[in-house]
Amino acid sequence: MSEVQPVTVENPRAHRVYVPPRSLGFEAFEALRKSHTMAHIEKVAEEGELVVRGGVGGWGPLLHACGATSSMAGGESPNLRRGVETIGYAESHYRVPPEFCSVIKGQVGMYQLRRRNLEARGKKEMITKVLRFGGGCEQGVMTAELIREEGYDVHIIQPLSAFKLAPERRQEYVDFYVSEAQRVAKWLTGKPIDEDKLAEDIHVRNIIIRKTVEILDLRLKNPLYFPMTRVTQMLRGASSFFATNVNYYERRAQFIDIQDQWIKELKEVANDPLPAYVPIVLAGNMFNIEMTRVIDESRGAIVGSIMAITTLYREDINPVRALGEYLLEMQIKGESSDQVGAVASARKYRIEEEIKRTGAKGVIISGTTGCPYSSLTRQMEYDYFMKKQIPIIAVEGVSSLGIITEEVRMRLKAFIEMLI
Numbered sequence: 001m002s003e004v005q006p007v008t009v010e011n012p013r014a015h016r017v018y019v020p021p022r023s024l025g026f027e028a029f030e031a032l033r034k035s036h037t038m039a040h041i042e043k044v045a046e047e048g049e050l051v052v053r054g055g056v057g058g059w060g061p062l063l064h065a066c067g068a069t070s071s072m073a074g075g076e077s078p079n080l081r082r083g084v085e086t087i088g089y090a091e092s093h094y095r096v097p098p099e100f101c102s103v104i105k106g107q108v109g110m111y112q113l114r115r116r117n118l119e120a121r122g123k124k125e126m127i128t129k130v131l132r133f134g135g136g137c138e139q140g141v142m143t144a145e146l147i148r149e150e151g152y153d154v155h156i157i158q159p160l161s162a163f164k165l166a167p168e169r170r171q172e173y174v175d176f177y178v179s180e181a182q183r184v185a186k187w188l189t190g191k192p193i194d195e196d197k198l199a200e201d202i203h204v205r206n207i208i209i210r211k212t213v214e215i216l217d218l219r220l221k222n223p224l225y226f227p228m229t230r231v232t233q234m235l236r237g238a239s240s241f242f243a244t245n246v247n248y249y250e251r252r253a254q255f256i257d258i259q260d261q262w263i264k265e266l267k268e269v270a271n272d273p274l275p276a277y278v279p280i281v282l283a284g285n286m287f288n289i290e291m292t293r294v295i296d297e298s299r300g301a302i303v304g305s306i307m308a309i310t311t312l313y314r315e316d317i318n319p320v321r322a323l324g325e326y327l328l329e330m331q332i333k334g335e336s337s338d339q340v341g342a343v344a345s346a347r348k349y350r351i352e353e354e355i356k357r358t359g360a361k362g363v364i365i366s367g368t369t370g371c372p373y374s375s376l377t378r379q380m381e382y383d384y385f386m387k388k389q390i391p392i393i394a395v396e397g398v399s400s401l402g403i404i405t406e407e408v409r410m411r412l413k414a415f416i417e418m419l420i
C-alpha cells in the first residue's frame with residue numbers, strides 16, 4: 001500500500017504583507033514637499049510677487065515663464081475638516097446648488113474659508129488673481145463668475161471641446177491654444193510670452209517627464225514598493241514644481257535628484273519576492289486618497305492610471321507653438337484633467353493603452369458625484385470595456401472630503417476579491 005502524502009493547498013486569498021524597505025527617495029520627497037506649503041506661497045504674495053490661484057498641469061512652464069507662482073504648487077492635500085467647511089460655505093455663502101459636484105464646491109467655498117481665516121489674523125487677501133479652465137466644466141465656469149463678483153480678477157481659459165475633436169482641424173486647434181497661452185501671459189504680465197524662458201522650462205520639464213515614464217515602467221516590477229498614494233504625490237510634484245517661483249531652480253534640481261534616487265531604488269527592489277496582488281488600472285476624476293488606500297489594502301495594486309502625464313513637449317519648434325501642440329496632445333490623449341477638457345470620447349483608448357502596458361486584470365472608473373462630464377465618460381467607458389470582456393467597475397463619490405462611503409468600499413473590495 002502506498003503511503004499517502006499530505007497535500008498542502010496554498011490559499012490564494014491568504015494575505016501576506018509586503019513591507020517595503022526604507023526609501024531615501026520618499027523621505028527626501030516628503031521633506032521637499034513640506035518645505036513648500038501654502039504659507040510659503042502666501043508669504044511671497046505679501047512680498048509683492050505674482051501669485052495666481054489654480055492653473056498647473058501642462059500650463060506650469062507658461063506660469064513660470066511669466067514669473068508667476070500657482071497656489072496649487074503649495075502641496076496641500078484635502079482634509080476632512082477643511083472639505084466639510086468649504087462645501088458648507090459654497091452652499092450657504094455662495095448659494096451653490098447642493099447637487100453641484102463636491103470638487104467645485106470645495107474650490108469655491110475655499111475663498112470664503114480663506115477670507116475668514118485671513119480676517120481672523122488681521123490680514124487681507126493678497127492672492128486675487130484666479131486662473132480657471134473652462135474645458136469640460138460648465139459648473140466651474142458658473143462658479144468662477146461668483147468669485148469674480150467678490151472682487152477677484154478671474155481669467156478663464158476658453159474651452160476647445162471636451163467631447164470630440166476633428167483630426168483634420170489640428171492646426172486650427174493648435175493656433176487656438178497658442179492664442180489662449182498668449183492671453184494668459186497678457187493677463188499676468190501685460191506682455192507676450194518670454195520665449196527663451198519658456199524654451200528652457202520646456203527642456204527641463206521634458207527631462208522630468210522622461211524620468212517619470214521610466215519610474216512608472218520600473219514600478220511595474222514591484223508596484224507594492226511604490227503604492228498609488230505615493231505615485232499620486234509624485235505626479236502632483238512633477239507638475240507643480242513648474243508652477244512656482246519660490247526657490248524654483250533649486251527645487252526642480254532637487255526633484256530631479258529624487259527621481260534618480262527612485263529609479264535606483266526601483267531597480268534594487270525589482271526582483272523582491274512579492275505577495276499575490278491584483279493589477280488594476282484606475283481612471284477617473286475622483287482620485288480620492290481613501291479610495292486608493294482601500295485598493296492597496298484589498299491587495300489590489302494600481303499599476304496604471306490616466307493621470308500620469310507622459311506627453312513630451314516638442315523642442316524642435318517655436319516654444320509657444322510647442323506649448324500649443326502639447327496642450328492639444330494632452331487633451332486628445334485624455335491626460336489633462338476633466339476641467340481642462342480631456343476629450344471624453346478618447347479617454348477609453350488611453351485607458352486601454354494602460355491596460356496593455358501594465359497587464360492589468362481590471363479597470364476601476366471613479367467619478368465625482370454630480371459631475372456631468374464624468375457620468376458621461378463613466379457610462380461610455382463601462383460599455384466599451386464590458387463589450388471587450390475586460391472586468392470593470394464604476395464608482396462615484398466625493399473628492400474633497402478624502403473619504404468614501406461604506407458602499408463604495410465594499411464594492412471595491414468585492415471587485416478585487418473577484419479578480420484574485
Ligand code: SF4
Nearest residue numbers: 101103137338368371
Ligand atoms: S468633477 Fe466634473 S463638475 Fe466637478 S469640477 Fe471636475 S469636471 Fe467640473
